Amino acid sequence: MSEQHRTVHSTTVAAPAEAVYGIVADVTTWPQYFAPNVHVEHLEQSEGSERIRIWATANGEVKTWVSRRELDAAGLKVTFRQEISTPPVASMSGTWLVTAIDESTSLLELYHDFTAVDDLPENVEWINSALDRNSESELAGIKQIAELGGELDELVFSFDDTVHVxxxxxxxxxxxxxxxxxxxxxxxxxxxxxxxxxxxxxxxxxxxxxxxxxxxxxxxxxxxxxxxxxxxxxxxxxxxxxxxxxxxxxxxxxxxxxxxxxxxxxxxxxxxxxxxxxxxxxxxxxxxxxxxxxxxxxxxxxxxxxxxxxxxx
Structure with missing residues (x-):
């Protein structure tokens, strides 16, 4: 049986827990806010559950995988499990957990549980390296976005240009x-x-x-x-x-x-x-x-x- 590995990364955010959870829950904004994330597609979506495909960089490579996410707004928690992983990852699951420290401060924790293809040490090392880099980047992104609060509306904008051919x-x-x-x-x-x-x-x-x-x-x-x-x-x-x-x-x-x-x-x-x-x-x-x-x-x-x-x- 493959060896199970666990990592945890965390950060303190100067923002209310509900605001932090909202950023974690809205996966459609991740490519805009998180450096590793390139694109996210919803494959299925229902109340409290979604199935998504993610494209992201990991250790300088572009990887894609399909994940199932369960959203618990009351518990300020999102759990996820990769349905289709990309080598050297054999399996991956985890949890985003937001805990209110006080009305304006939160603790954000990100847990990963994974197995590596063939349990090879070099694959475990590759995955740990990618998780360290991407998790720290994502946590920093959430912290920055959450702490901007209302300023974010002025900094982020979209527009279209269209021609008929x-x-x-x-x-x-x-x-x-x-x-x-x-x-x-x-x-x-x-x-x-x-x-x-x-x-x-x-x-x-x-x-x-x-x-x-x-x-x-x-x-x-x-x-x-x-x-x-x-x-x-x-x-x-x-x-x-x-x-x-x-x-x-x-x-x-x-x-x-x-x-x-x-x-x-x-x-x-x-x-x-x-x-x-x-x-x-x-x-x-x-x-x-x-x-x-x-x-x-x-x-x-x-x-x-x-x-x-x-x-x-």
Whole structure:
């Protein structure tokens, strides 16, 4: 029988226990708040229970697994169990537990119980290393988000850009999926390296020029779903942000397709004046980032439109 291993990680949060539990319970926000998490999909959802697929980085690798989570709002507890694990993990389960210290302070604990493939010491070491790194990152993310309280609404924002394409969705998808060709196809992409070791999971490093002439290097992980959706998370972001996630969606409409680029950004308030100048505010940063990202995504959408419409023509 495989040896069972247990880890525990914890942190004290200067926020009410219910607020901390709310962040743990809402798995859809994790890619925005937690550095290791790339994307989360709900596979099933009912009162107090959910089945999810998670894509996340672990020791520099992109891993995916399916978990069942049971949510206990009254007990401020979420338990989870991986239904389908990825080697070197053979099995994984655990608990998020929030305990109120007082009205404005909480203790957050994260427990993991796991077995390793073939009980190999190197697999146990790999898993422990990944759990230490990811658990500390997730706990720090929850602490930061919870302690921001109402400020978070100003720092996190989303927006969409959409174009209608009188062409085939498959051609639009081909343009968006073949990001390795973007330096030839898009004027704002100076350089791009794309790796796809696992089909449908792309790791992309890109140099992008903005309207003011500056060049930003970003690194993203993209998850490709069929021919109608690509989601991504930037794991190396420009200095004004702490997080940037997004998606491309293709929907049939009016004899063609509507193609939408969505961005969700978390700003870094400490960087605003350093980057934009003395006296600039978070509102100024929102406008600046929105304009820069929207300009580039709209350019990409228009080139994808021209590509698809030329093929139909």
């Amino acid at each position: 009188a062409g085939a969705g498959a051609d639009v998808f081909d343009f968006l999926n073949r990001a390795d060709l973007w330096p030839e196809r898009l004027p704002h992409v100076a350089a791009l390296d794309l790796q796809e070791d696992v089909p449908g999971v792309q790791v992309m490093t890109m140099d992008t020029s903005t309207a003011d002439g500056s060049v930003h290097t970003t690194k993203s992980i993209r998850v490709v779903f069929g021919e109608d959706r690509i989601v991504y998370k930037q794991i190396a972001v420009p200095a004004l942000m702490t997080a940037h996630t997004g998606r491309w969606t293709i929907v049939e409409a009016d004899g063609g397709v509507d193609v939408t680029s969505r961005h969700t950004v978390t700003l870094k308030p400490s960087a605003v004046e350093k980057i934009l100048g003395e006296g600039k505010t978070v509102a100024d940063a929102r406008e600046y980032v929105h304009r820069a990202l929207s300009t580039n995504s709209t350019t990409t959408l228009k080139h994808a439109m021209a590509f698809a419409e030329a093929r139909r023509g």
